[in-house]
Amino acid sequence: MPTLTINGRSLSVDAANDTPLLWAIREQLQMTGTKFGCGAGLCGACTVHVNGEAVRSCQTMVGDVAGKKITTIEGLSAKGDHPLQKAWIAEQVPQCGYCQSGQIMQAASLLAKNSNPTKEEVVAHMDGNLCRCMTYSRIQKAIMRAATEMRTASAAGNERRPT
Amino acid sequence: MNKHVKTITPETSDLSRRSFLVGTAATGLVLGYAGVPGIGEALAAPSNFEPSVWYAISPDGLVTVTCGKADMGQHIASTMAQIVCEELGAKWSDMRVNLASNDPKFNDPVLGAQITGGSWSTMMNFDAMSRAGAAGRMALTEGAAASMGVPAGELAVRDSMIVHAKSKKQMSFADVVKSGKATKTFTPDELKAIKLKTPDQYSMIGVSVPQIDIPSKTNGTAKYGIDVMIPGMAYGAVVTPPVRYGATVKSVDDSDAKKVPGFIKAVTLDDKTQTTTGWVVAVANTYANAKKAAAALKVSYDGGPNAKVSSESLLDEAKRLQKLDDSGQFFVKDGDPNAAFGTAAKVLEAEYTTSINIHAPMEPMNATAEFKGDILHIYSGNQFATRSGAIAAGAAGIDPKFVVMHQMWLGGGFGRRLDADMMVPAVQAAKAVGKPVKVIYTRENDMTMDFSRPLTFQKVKAGVDGDGKLVALSHDVVSAWPTQRWGIPDFLSPSVDKKGPLDAFTVNGADFFYSVPNHHVRAIKNEMAHNATPSGQLRSVAPGWTFWAIESMVDEIAAATNQDPAQFRIALLDGKGKNDGGAQRLRNTLLAAMGLAGYGTKKLPKGEGMGVACVSSQERASASWTACVAHVAVAPSGEVTVKKLTVATDVGTQVHPDNIRAQVEGAAMWGLSLAMYEKATLKDGGIEQTNFDGYTPLRMSQVPEVAIAVIANGEKATGVGEPAVTVIAPAIGNAIFNASGARVRALPITAEAVKAGMKA
Numbered sequence: 001m002p003t004l005t006i007n008g009r010s011l012s013v014d015a016a017n018d019t020p021l022l023w024a025i026r027e028q029l030q031m032t033g034t035k036f037g038c039g040a041g042l043c044g045a046c047t048v049h050v051n052g053e054a055v056r057s058c059q060t061m062v063g064d065v066a067g068k069k070i071t072t073i074e075g076l077s078a079k080g081d082h083p084l085q086k087a088w089i090a091e092q093v094p095q096c097g098y099c100q101s102g103q104i105m106q107a108a109s110l111l112a113k114n115s116n117p118t119k120e121e122v123v124a125h126m127d128g129n130l131c132r133c134m135t136y137s138r139i140q141k142a143i144m145r146a147a148t149e150m151r152t153a154s155a156a157g158n159e160r161r162p163t
Numbered sequence: 164m165n166k167h168v169k170t171i172t173p174e175t176s177d178l179s180r181r182s183f184l185v186g187t188a189a190t191g192l193v194l195g196y197a198g199v200p201g202i203g204e205a206l207a208a209p210s211n212f213e214p215s216v217w218y219a220i221s222p223d224g225l226v227t228v229t230c231g232k233a234d235m236g237q238h239i240a241s242t243m244a245q246i247v248c249e250e251l252g253a254k255w256s257d258m259r260v261n262l263a264s265n266d267p268k269f270n271d272p273v274l275g276a277q278i279t280g281g282s283w284s285t286m287m288n289f290d291a292m293s294r295a296g297a298a299g300r301m302a303l304t305e306g307a308a309a310s311m312g313v314p315a316g317e318l319a320v321r322d323s324m325i326v327h328a329k330s331k332k333q334m335s336f337a338d339v340v341k342s343g344k345a346t347k348t349f350t351p352d353e354l355k356a357i358k359l360k361t362p363d364q365y366s367m368i369g370v371s372v373p374q375i376d377i378p379s380k381t382n383g384t385a386k387y388g389i390d391v392m393i394p395g396m397a398y399g400a401v402v403t404p405p406v407r408y409g410a411t412v413k414s415v416d417d418s419d420a421k422k423v424p425g426f427i428k429a430v431t432l433d434d435k436t437q438t439t440t441g442w443v444v445a446v447a448n449t450y451a452n453a454k455k456a457a458a459a460l461k462v463s464y465d466g467g468p469n470a471k472v473s474s475e476s477l478l479d480e481a482k483r484l485q486k487l488d489d490s491g492q493f494f495v496k497d498g499d500p501n502a503a504f505g506t507a508a509k510v511l512e513a514e515y516t517t518s519i520n521i522h523a524p525m526e527p528m529n530a531t532a533e534f535k536g537d538i539l540h541i542y543s544g545n546q547f548a549t550r551s552g553a554i555a556a557g558a559a560g561i562d563p564k565f566v567v568m569h570q571m572w573l574g575g576g577f578g579r580r581l582d583a584d585m586m587v588p589a590v591q592a593a594k595a596v597g598k599p600v601k602v603i604y605t606r607e608n609d610m611t612m613d614f615s616r617p618l619t620f621q622k623v624k625a626g627v628d629g630d631g632k633l634v635a636l637s638h639d640v641v642s643a644w645p646t647q648r649w650g651i652p653d654f655l656s657p658s659v660d661k662k663g664p665l666d667a668f669t670v671n672g673a674d675f676f677y678s679v680p681n682h683h684v685r686a687i688k689n690e691m692a693h694n695a696t697p698s699g700q701l702r703s704v705a706p707g708w709t710f711w712a713i714e715s716m717v718d719e720i721a722a723a724t725n726q727d728p729a730q731f732r733i734a735l736l737d738g739k740g741k742n743d744g745g746a747q748r749l750r751n752t753l754l755a756a757m758g759l760a761g762y763g764t765k766k767l768p769k770g771e772g773m774g775v776a777c778v779s780s781q782e783r784a785s786a787s788w789t790a791c792v793a794h795v796a797v798a799p800s801g802e803v804t805v806k807k808l809t810v811a812t813d814v815g816t817q818v819h820p821d822n823i824r825a826q827v828e829g830a831a832m833w834g835l836s837l838a839m840y841e842k843a844t845l846k847d848g849g850i851e852q853t854n855f856d857g858y859t860p861l862r863m864s865q866v867p868e869v870a871i872a873v874i875a876n877g878e879k880a881t882g883v884g885e886p887a888v889t890v891i892a893p894a895i896g897n898a899i900f901n902a903s904g905a906r907v908r909a910l911p912i913t914a915e916a917v918k919a920g921m922k923a
């Protein structure tokens with residue numbers, strides 16, 4: 001029975017090694033924030049982090065992530081207050097909301113490496129994530145807002161928490 | 164709305180009226196389900212104060228509004244709460260939302276059914292929610308007055324507090340609910356007589372309050388149909404035939420599927436509702452195993468009558484039907500265009516087409532079915548609980564009154580979830596294996612079995628007099644009839660020529676607000692398309708194709724008579740006769756878009772152009788006046804770059820300005836996506852595109868600059884989810900003509916078509 005290190009916890013799943021990580025997360029672990037969209041790596045709704053990299057969990061097999069650090073939307077922050085999540089609320093990004101876990105996880109992998117992206121870098125990084133409600137312009141604004149907050153927070157050091 | 168769209172049965176009509184009776188909620192709760200055990204799941208705790216079926220206030224002061232509309236991202240649940248909150252006088256942070264079951268008491272007060280579409284919800288529920296809120300405030304105020312021993316008339320309500328200024332006494336809503344003194348009841352006449360606030364008194368309507376559902380959509384906690392987990396449930400993966408509709412299963416060989424661990428059973432659907440044909444469900448203990456088993460099933464089919472149909476044959480058939488004099492029924496029959504063409508100085512003719520389009524919401528279709536005692540529970544995000552419940556019942560072979568629909572957040576709707584096909588395999592699989600079953604479509608199932616936007620063919624003929632005035636227009640619209648497919652007569656419209664009912668949801672918009680003395684519109688059903696590609700209602704429905712034809716043709720006429728296309732439209736919007744009011748609003752909206760875009764104020768570089776379009780989507784009686792100026796650049800290769808879209812829309816009253824902008828922008832991007840990027844094709848009876856590689860909605864890199872002007876002039880609130888979809892394609896087509904001289908008449912627009920048009 002494979003064991004997954006997910007959101008800081010070690011959890012064993014009753015799934016064959018060739019089971020897509022997506023379904024193990026959703027059904028076995030009942031973490032349903034990660035969504036199924038296309039099953040082919042074409043839409044990004046199932047995006048999670050494996051060792052900090054954004055990957056499509058529908059294209060990642062359980063057997064390939066043993067011992068690696070997996071993060072889902074549920075584990076992105078303790079209280080749903082990652083700068084991106086706060087920015088998503090401030091910009092009122094989601095409409096139906098179904099793709100937004102994947103959008104946020106995709107964006108988080110960008111900001112973790114580059115907290116001062118240009119618009120072009122944001123578009124290039126996010127272009128694999130479909131939003132059928134077409135909330136793209138708000139997603140862009142929210143990423144820029146979160147980036148600003150992350151830069152401000154890191155400039156202020158640990159003593160002053162960002163508001 | 165169409166005036167004839169009212170009640171589906173008299174019974175539901177009674178119940179929906181009853182649902183307004185403040186104080187009678189306790190009796191209303193079980194109506195329609197009396198004697199059916201286990202069905203009153205919406206019953207609130209007895210200590211709650213329920214001023215109407217639409218909301219309850221708990222002893223802790225939280226106000227939970229039950230939304231009878233499907234929330235697919237338009238934030239309608241939050242909007243309903245906002246309208247209640249305005250009149251109730253509650254604090255916004257005290258408001259919560261709940262999604263209604265299919266209990267008829269939650270039926271739409273105007274439509275008498277649970278259906279979400281047409282950009283109708285705000286318009287049709289504004290008054291009911293306002294009165295429900297006001298009645299609650301009055302009841303709470305009287306209760307507080309009794310507790311405080313002061314006259315109710317001296318009390319003021321604000322932010323969930325009831326205050327007596329003179330004595331400085333005050334009570335919170337929670338205090339009054341706990342006191343049990345909020346007992347006032349209202350008769351329907353009393354409810355109707357309540358004096359509602361006037362717009363100058365609003366403190367909530369018109370404010371962009373934080374949407375209640377948004378935080379849950381940033382942390383993974385919002386529950387969609389696909390997220391439903393029932394103890395002991397199994398999973399179903401469907402195997403669908405290569406033909407969209409009409410195939411039958413000849414045999415199923417499950418010998419390989421039996422080798423898949425966790426496989427339970429292959430169930431061949433026996434769908435008496437005729438929603439699906441030739442489907443098999445593979446049921447297993449996990450979805451991954453169900454998919455493996457589905458792939459291992461060897462199913463042989465009889466392709467049925469539509470196995471040879473293609474997009475080309477559908478278009479050929481449409482053209483054949485259009486040429487026949489006795490085809491179709493008249494939707495508009497003003498004057499005599501044929502006589503007028505004879506005396507016109509100039510006659511133009513053009514044919515416009517749109518391709519098959521697929522909804523493809525990000526959440527693939529799914530449903531979970533569970534039989535519990537006599538009750539069939541369906542968990543699925545759905546836009547048409549009234550009809551879908553009946554389909555689920557039909558699939559189960561039980562009376563619809565034994566079906567409870569559990570509404571979920573919808574991972575996109577766009578009209579797709581008006582249908583109930585996904586419930587059929589869930590119900591029949593659950594019945595066959597004796598446990599709850601969640602069926603999830605693969606993206607391939609979802610695309611190939613979509614109730615798609617139909618392929619359309621339109622022929623428009625226009626006659627212009629010697630002064631360049633449009634004097635005659637005849638317009639034929641040939642398509643499958645998506646709404647006739649529902650089999651609900653109330654959703655059809657009588658034809659002007661009394662040739663029987665027609666599906667107005669294929670021609671709405673063609674009854675425009677331009678003054679044209681001789682104007683005919685024929686709705687022609689393409690029976691071949693209707694059978695081979697059962698069509699559905701895709702965001703904006705008919706105006707998504709009728710305005711493509713009309714607004715392109717109006718531009719063609721302006722060009723042929725050397726008139727500025729915007730000024731030509733303004734002259735046609737003279738507000739005479741039946742167009743009085745609407746025409747002026749549309750003219751003003753067009754002027755607003757022109758102003759915001761700087762139309763005609765500057766010379767554009769070579770290869771660039773601007774085009775205008777203006778629409779009265781969705782329907783004459785429910786129009787949101789919308790105009791667009793598109794700014795494009797056209798390369799010599801025919802490649803089009805949309806540089807900027809400027810959209811103005813007159814919505815009368817804004818409940819939530821920020822949400823209106825979000826909806827208008829999303830709708831405009833849908834319009835762009837349909838205009839430039841989305842095309843499905845039929846071959847050998849099947850949809851050829853199976854995933855987002857072959858069917859390619861707009862991505863972030865394709866988003867142009869967008870400017871939006873929302874006009875709120877105090878008229879009644881109108882819908883915003885759809886109208887902006889319809890204005891984009893013609894504005895872009897007209898801009899392409901302005902930039903390059905190429906006239907495109909087929910959607911989606913391709914570089915090849917533009918290049919060919921430039922040479923011509």
